[in-house]
Amino acid sequence: RSALLIAAASGIGEELLFRGAILPELVGLLGATAGTLLSALLFSYAHFIGAAARLWPLVLYYTLFGLYFAVLLGASRG
16 A cells, blocks of 8 residues: 555656656756757656666657656646
């Protein structure tokens, strides 16, 4: 039960950080395309610090998920 709570809190915290704080700042600084891409890359890198070169297929996969989450956020805001 507590493991489920920790997992949910971790995911919510990640979304608040990457889509709630980092994405808007990067979009403001770099524009929508570059800011969104950099946010997705940072999201991916945060999951594979120290192993990104060895696990590059997973880095790509997580980057695509980061892009998807950013697009969902944009679509939900209208």
